[in-house]
């Protein structure tokens with residue numbers, strides 16, 4: 001196993017359906033041990049990209065390597081090194097949680113311990129329950145458990161926490177951090193930007209099949225997108241004032257020297273969600289302008 005080569009290498013990946021490009025010239029890499037979040041609006045091309053990398057979907061053109069192998073040609077030994085949590089689960093079976101996980105553990109050469117995995121997704125109380133009798137969120141936890149039971153080197157998580165309550169989401173984040181600490185590489189898609197910010201090392205934003213930005217989570221959108229906003233009320237007045245500035249301290253100091261005592265002072269840094277929404281909106285505007293030409 002080459003431990004320095006990227007676990008995922010994608011170059012100019014393209015998937016078309018007739019004249020429609022669902023994925024259009026997408027390139028990115030994921031390094032070993034890295035958590036990479038693929039973000040983007042509904043229909044952007046995230047699942048298509050992931051499904052190509054999982055070997056479930058053919059690509060039209062471009063190159064892809066997953067753990068050094070072309071996913072279109074990956075065999076069983078390659079599949080056993082991957083953990084896959086699909087967007088929608090087919091798990092509604094007439095077997096219990098433990099039976100299902102024990103069955104799947106038996107399919108892998110080096111599985112994790114079933115009880116440990118059940119505990120890590122918080123289903124200890126449900127080990128003997130039929131999967132079809134679980135709630136939607138609990139079933140989703142079974143999907144996640146099935147995705148990691150084989151002790152994979154690389155895990156694909158396609159919207160893993162949809163339907164989780166806040167506590168389950170926190171628990172899931174702890175699980176992902178443990179996987180990360182064990183050196184597992186992760187490709188995650190999520191519509192929860194706080195989830196991407198919590199878990200991701202880097203992220204790529206896809207819109208309309210194209211990668212519109214890629215980078216470290218705390219650098220996405222560039223420095224200008226991260227300028228904080230200072231918001232305050234002038235004492236005695238109701239009007240809320242706000243100003244974008246690179247140096248909030250200097251602004252507040254100058255207000256004070258000018259005799260303005262700012263009440264309810266807040267310094268707001270744009271969240272990943274703010275930055276993401278701006279990126280997607282800018283892309284949509286640019287697209288409209290291009291189409292109008």
Ligand SMILES: Nc1ncnc2c1ncn2[C@@H]1O[C@H](COP(=O)(O)OP(=O)(O)OP(=O)(O)O)[C@@H](O)[C@H]1O
Pocket residue numbers: 017022040041042043044045046047048049087
């Ligand atoms: N089999 C197919 N035939 C034609 N178009 C398809 C097919 N599968 C997907 N598409 C289209 O490709 C585009 C990308 O879909 P994809 O599922 O990759 O989006 P996504 O980013 O995962 O969206 P979501 O966030 O809603 O899951 C969509 O416009 C979708 O309608």
